[in-house]
Amino acid sequence: MLAAMPDSAPSPLSSGGASPRDGGDACPGTLRLHRADxxxxxxxxxxxGVLSPDRADALLAVAGRFGDGELHLTSRGNVQLRGLxxxxxxxxxxxLGAAGLLPSAAHERARNIVASPLAGLDGSPSVSGWLSELDGLVCGSAAAATLSGRFLFALDSGRGDTDALGADVTLIAEGGDCLLRVGAADEVFRLPAADGPRAALLAAETFLRAARDSGAWRVKDLPDDVRATLVRTTGAAAGSAxxxxxxxxxxxxxxxLVTAPDNGTTVAAISVGVPLGRLAxxxxxLLTETARRYGNELRLTPWRGIVVPGPFGQTGQSGQTGRTRRSEHAAEALDALAAAGLITGPDSPWTGVGACIGHPGCAKSLSDVRAEAGAAVGPVGRLPVYWSGCERxxxxxxxxWIDVVVTPDGHRISHVRGEHRDPRPAVRDDPAALAAAVAEARS
Known part of the structure; x- marks a missing residue:
């Protein structure tokens, strides 16, 4: 039996011995649980974010047997089980191990990889080969086991979606080549697509050596000169800048509905949002059975949504009649997901609304921000809004995005654009005024 460790257990040591990071990485996993309220x-x-229906069933079974029964999506396309x-x-x-969701106990918190959810579906190239190879390389690297639970790899199909997430190491598909980005550097390095996963792992291992003395968890935490050296060193081993x-x-x-690029009428996938990332x-x-019936795969997105790839309909259908019938299958599936309370169109008032777990799940939260976000839901805004129960x-x-943070002085609302923050006066103890202020900020 793999016993779960308390969140106070020390982090693994790198081969170089004790580190300033030792014992400080509190990111939870499957073997190290976090004690929440x-x-x-x-x-x-x-x-x-790729799940087979059988693995999705295993997650639900664990949530029901040991937790509160719900599944919570994270901003990295992972799943949290609460109330254990x-x-x-x-x-x-x-x-979870029996279902194949825990292939390496030593690397379970290092397997942080996000990927473009529509890769291979909307005309952008598939990144599935990169994904399986990189995950295998990470699990096979002794050094990678010492990566913190915060370190992030991103695989971008060329859409720019996951490249924008600020990962530590990013692979970007471009034609038949690959671009490698380290941190947020404007300089990327071109190399053959087949060399991408190994280059990504080598960049992560180079980071670990650079971080040994600084105590950095992520590339952005490195001192400027060390980070610049890391980028140059990685580039020298990768390819042209x-x-x-x-x-x-x-x-x-x-x-x-996500249409294929052939003629704009063939449905390649269904995309749904999950209000506040929480699934009953x-x-x-319903999502699992939809995947099992049609495409046999779920893709959890870093935006707390789920993509169900097709094909939608019976095998052997072809021509205009077949495309029409497959579109009808997809529409029927989408209607069922909408009836279950999921976000299936841009006109949903929940579109773009997010929140942390808040009170009572988190002791640091100053308010039940999920309830507040629900009470303030109104017309769809131009900008997304995120509610946080504390400054973290x-x-x-x-x-x-519009940033709503609970403080001892009330709810502070800010317009965030990259590193720039435009704060507004705090709103105190007035739900109607708070909802109006958020709606105005999002417009």
């Missing part, structure tokens, strides 16, 4: 919390890494019994021991890890600034805004897949058992089962802003988006 609503019970223990497990974070299950799902590289690329502190005495559950290695039970969750055993079930190309100037390519990182996109400023990460765009989530639009909810609704019935919603999860756990799970906040990237790029441009």
């Amino acid at each position: 609503d019970g223990a919390l497990a974070r299950v890494r799902v590289p690329g 019994d502190a005495e559950c021991g290695g039970g969750p890890a055993d079930l 190309v100037h390519r600034p990182r996109p400023r805004t990460a765009k989530a897949p639009a909810p609704g 058992p019935a919603q999860w089962r 802003r756990c799970g906040h988006p990237h790029g441009e």
Whole structure:
């Protein structure tokens, strides 16, 4: 049995011995649980967000047997299980391991890989080969086991969506080549696509050596001179340099039907949003059965949504009649998901609304921000909005958004654009005024 460790357990040491980071990485996993106010919390890494229906069933079984029954999506396309019994021991890890969700106990918190959810569906190239190879390389590297749970790889199909997330190492598809970005550097390095996963791992291992004395968890935490040296060192081993600034805004897949690029009528996937990233058992089962019936895969997105790839309809259908019938299947599936309370179109008032877990799940939160976000839901805004119960802003988006933070003086609302923050006066103890202020800021 794989026993779960308390969140106070020390982090693994690198081969270089003791580090300033030793014992400080509190990111939860499946083997190291986090003690929250609503019970223990497990974070299950799902590289690329890709789940088979059978593995989705295993996650639901663990949530129901050991937790509160719900599944919570994270801003990295992973799944959190909350309300776990502190005495559950290695039970969750055993079930998840049997389902293939825990291939390496030593690397389970290092398997942080996000991928473009629409890769291979909307005309952009597939990154599935990169994903499986990189995950295998990470799990096979002794050094990678010492990466913190915060370190992030991103695989971008050329859409610029995951490139905008500020990952530590990013691979970008471009034609038959690959671009490698380290941190947020404007300089990327071109290399053959087949060499991308190994180059990404080598960049991460080079970071670990650079971070040994600084105590940095991520590339952005390195001193400026060390970070610049890391980029140069990685570039020298990778390929020719190309100037390519990182996109400023990460765009989530639009909810609704995703059409293939052939003629704009063939449905390649269904995209749905999940209000506040929280899925009840019935919603999860419906999504799983939809995937099992049509494409046999779920893709969890870094924007707390889910893409279900097709094909939608019976095999052997072809021609205009076949395309029409497949579109009807997709529309029927989308209607069922909408009836279950998921976001299936851009006109949903929940579109772009996010929040941390808030009170009572988190002791640091000053308010029940999920309830407040729900009470303030109104017309769809131009900008997304994220509610945080404290200054930590756990799970906040990237790029441009409206930031609502609870402080002892009230709710502070800011317009965030990259590193720039435009604060507004705090709103105190007036739900109607708060809802109006948020709606105005989003417009």
